[in-house]
Amino acid sequence: MKLIQFVFGLHNHQPVGNFDTVFEDAFNTAYDPFLGLLEKHPGIRVALHHTGPLLQWLEQHRSEYLDRLGMLVERDQVELLGGAFYEPILPIIPEDDRIGQIVKMSDWLEARFGRRPRGMWLAERVWEPTLPRAIKAAGIEFTVLDDSHFKSVGIGDEGTTGYYLTEDQGDSIAIFPINESLRYSIPFQEIGETLEYLRGLASEYAAPTVVMADDGEKFGVWPNTYKHCYEDEWLDKFFCKIEENSDWIKMKTFSEVLDETAPIGRVYLPTASYIEMMEWAMPASAIVEYRDLVQTMKMRGEYESRKIFIRGGFWRSFFSKYDESNHIHKKMLRISNKLNAAPEELWDHPEYELALDHLWQAQCNCAYWHGVFGGLYLSNIRNALYKHLIEAEKRIDALTHDGDAWVDFVATDFDIDGSVDLLVETPAQMMMLKPGSGGMMVEHDLRQISFNALDTLMRRPEYYHQRLSQISNPAGPNAGDQGPLRVKESGLERFLVFDWYRRGSLIDHFLDPDATPENFRTAHYPEIGDFVNKPYACEWKKVRGGARVRMVREANVQPSDTGQPVEVEKIVTMKAGEPTASIAYRVTNLSDEDLLTRFGVEFNVNLLAGHAHDRLHEIAGSDIPDTDRRMDSVGAVQQVSKFAVCDEWLGVRIGWNVSKPASHWRLPIETVSSSEAGFERVYQSTVVMPVWDINLAPKKTFEVKIEYGAEYL
Numbered sequence: 001m002k003l004i005q006f007v008f009g010l011h012n013h014q015p016v017g018n019f020d021t022v023f024e025d026a027f028n029t030a031y032d033p034f035l036g037l038l039e040k041h042p043g044i045r046v047a048l049h050h051t052g053p054l055l056q057w058l059e060q061h062r063s064e065y066l067d068r069l070g071m072l073v074e075r076d077q078v079e080l081l082g083g084a085f086y087e088p089i090l091p092i093i094p095e096d097d098r099i100g101q102i103v104k105m106s107d108w109l110e111a112r113f114g115r116r117p118r119g120m121w122l123a124e125r126v127w128e129p130t131l132p133r134a135i136k137a138a139g140i141e142f143t144v145l146d147d148s149h150f151k152s153v154g155i156g157d158e159g160t161t162g163y164y165l166t167e168d169q170g171d172s173i174a175i176f177p178i179n180e181s182l183r184y185s186i187p188f189q190e191i192g193e194t195l196e197y198l199r200g201l202a203s204e205y206a207a208p209t210v211v212m213a214d215d216g217e218k219f220g221v222w223p224n225t226y227k228h229c230y231e232d233e234w235l236d237k238f239f240c241k242i243e244e245n246s247d248w249i250k251m252k253t254f255s256e257v258l259d260e261t262a263p264i265g266r267v268y269l270p271t272a273s274y275i276e277m278m279e280w281a282m283p284a285s286a287i288v289e290y291r292d293l294v295q296t297m298k299m300r301g302e303y304e305s306r307k308i309f310i311r312g313g314f315w316r317s318f319f320s321k322y323d324e325s326n327h328i329h330k331k332m333l334r335i336s337n338k339l340n341a342a343p344e345e346l347w348d349h350p351e352y353e354l355a356l357d358h359l360w361q362a363q364c365n366c367a368y369w370h371g372v373f374g375g376l377y378l379s380n381i382r383n384a385l386y387k388h389l390i391e392a393e394k395r396i397d398a399l400t401h402d403g404d405a406w407v408d409f410v411a412t413d414f415d416i417d418g419s420v421d422l423l424v425e426t427p428a429q430m431m432m433l434k435p436g437s438g439g440m441m442v443e444h445d446l447r448q449i450s451f452n453a454l455d456t457l458m459r460r461p462e463y464y465h466q467r468l469s470q471i472s473n474p475a476g477p478n479a480g481d482q483g484p485l486r487v488k489e490s491g492l493e494r495f496l497v498f499d500w501y502r503r504g505s506l507i508d509h510f511l512d513p514d515a516t517p518e519n520f521r522t523a524h525y526p527e528i529g530d531f532v533n534k535p536y537a538c539e540w541k542k543v544r545g546g547a548r549v550r551m552v553r554e555a556n557v558q559p560s561d562t563g564q565p566v567e568v569e570k571i572v573t574m575k576a577g578e579p580t581a582s583i584a585y586r587v588t589n590l591s592d593e594d595l596l597t598r599f600g601v602e603f604n605v606n607l608l609a610g611h612a613h614d615r616l617h618e619i620a621g622s623d624i625p626d627t628d629r630r631m632d633s634v635g636a637v638q639q640v641s642k643f644a645v646c647d648e649w650l651g652v653r654i655g656w657n658v659s660k661p662a663s664h665w666r667l668p669i670e671t672v673s674s675s676e677a678g679f680e681r682v683y684q685s686t687v688v689m690p691v692w693d694i695n696l697a698p699k700k701t702f703e704v705k706i707e708y709g710a711e712y713l
Helices: 022-039 052-061 063-074 097-114 132-135 146-153 179-187 191-201 225-231 235-243 252-259 276-278 283-299 303-309 317-320 321-341 350-361 381-401 463-472 517-521
Strands: 004-012 046-050 078-080 143-146 164-168 171-178 209-215 249-251 408-412 421-425 430-435 441-448 509-510 536-541 546-557 563-576 580-589 595-605 616-618 635-647 652-675 680-696 701-712
Touching: 004 022, 004 146, 004 252, 022 052, 022 063, 022 225, 022 235, 046 052, 052 063, 052 097, 063 078, 063 097, 097 132, 097 321, 097 350, 097 509, 132 164, 132 171, 143 146, 143 252, 143 635, 146 171, 171 179, 171 209, 171 252, 179 191, 179 209, 191 235, 225 235, 276 283, 283 463, 303 563, 317 321, 321 350, 321 381, 381 441, 381 680, 421 536, 421 546, 430 563, 463 652, 463 680, 509 563, 517 652, 517 680, 517 701, 580 595, 580 680, 595 652, 595 701, 616 652, 635 680, 680 701
Parallel strands: 004 046, 004 209, 004 249, 046 078, 143 171
Antiparallel strands: 164 171, 408 421, 421 430, 430 441, 509 595, 536 546, 546 563, 563 580, 580 701, 595 680, 616 635, 635 652, 652 680, 652 701
16 A cells, blocks of 8 residues: 655744734634644644744643643644744854754743653744754754755755755754645645645655645634634544545654654755745845746746746845844844853843843844735834843843943944944933934934834835735736735825835935925925935044034035035934933035025834824924824924923833924824735834924024933823
8 A cells, every 4th residue: 555654733923022912813713723623633643833922922821722732742642843932033143042042942842741842943944054053952853944945956856755864064953845735735725636645645665754834823814714724624624534544644743754764865955945935035126027937937837847946035135125124133133242242150140041031032033024924014023022122231231330320332333234333322221323324313222111212114115015006907917916905994005105215313304395294204305405314424422421422414405406515413412311312403504605495303203003092292382183193193383392202001202302493293104015914004103303494694504402302101
């Protein structure tokens, strides 16, 4: 009789910072009903991986699920897979953190279930050739990767029914290929087709091993899958068929195959992830060309036979595609280095151990990339990473600094863009300034509440934005070739607005009289200065009780056909013990003609919700109603000297006092992104911008002081 060994594995994950309601919904629609079917079908054996954030949530809210899981482990129906505890992309974190996170997961599983995992799930199946060393050092024997990784080095279908050994510097591990056909067919094709596929792989000689391993959320969380898998009983029927055919389909665990079967051979795999991820890592324009190529090859009937030669990008390219992802990553590396540089006698200190765990939580992968899921675009996920990074940093700083009035300056190319960035750190706050890019501020950490008030996202074109054109042109090219277009609200195409500079604060604008808050929001306003994202000269020093940074740029302003030279100087002064800054501006007309222009200083702030009743603008002297004061409102109020944004939920007010009355502009930054449920508009931040009309005689100077900072409620 022809036999086949079938290994079935699921990876269940919820990211650090996800809402409780999302955990609860995934539990009710996927994790719990799947476990219930396993209990009903003792002949079905699976490998299950739950990530650390999900395990912690289950232990706190649904511990009975873990008890039931433990019973399945006891009767060898479930093999537990380990992994890096907080589900980081393993190659992008330091070696010590890789090993530490894997060991933490193994320790947790052993303490809870009495079994130490032999294998691990690799987050997003992102592989780099140096990983075996850390995986082996952490005590793990095997992992699983897509068969496309193997096929890309010339291994055919017949060579992906088993496992291989690979090594780095002599440290070896086993790798199982995941069968792509099964990953796409289960649970979406007819059960009979899947069984026939398995029968075609079966052999009378040594039984081949075929692996189906994928996200557990596809069994209930993905659109329409709960009805398909459970209400229509697809999964129950599938398990019944596997049990009925157990005479030739032998369900095995990974460890059993490892112990009972010899490896196919030795293999060395290139950097890779699953096909879709490598596509998403490319620039948007390249994705369009890549998809056109794939479509053309499919129309010619060439794709399936030649797709092993068609590769997308490299996962780390997300750091060049998205400055905001790169920023979080480089902050994470910096804090990891801080912890490693701490005196050895501190390593056993409880605060050090807490700092290390916060760092590891901030390595959770989801906010570092973006594909057809929210990821980087979800501010609650980004905010969670910043929160843990700030928690880690303030703990290690408290251990390595004396008193509460210290100031640290760090001048470094923080984000690897070729220019020096300036980090000013005190016990109360951290401000990061980019003199090489408009002298803007790109991070403002309020350490008391572990909150980065400047966590925003630049609006940029994504490849999937092209599909929104179907709304206004339903018969256009390729309309409908990717299935029905799902949108969470009508008119989303109106919000396809793209920025030409990175969003931040202390961004210096010279505006044409035709500029308004509305056309500023749509990025179609007339900018007549040459200061945004351009280099400023910079000098800094410590002053009594604080720090002082001076930035200066000379450039042209063009209120007419001929530009006029203008100097902008801004001096930022911070006190060590306060989450505030005093910003003194001097705008000098260097020309021999009068300068008539409008000058605005852009600030961005993200209070995590654009239309919440407890997050409002406060504008002194204004009587606009609450509905027009929400963070997603657009408007201008004249002759304002004092204004703020207030967040009752976070318990913070971020305010501005200006020494000369200004026009107060307010407007939201909102993106349009793709998610499992369709296209959606996502609030990213609010622009608060004081604007002054300036009329300067030759060689004269306009001066204004802005007092900026936070107070806690």
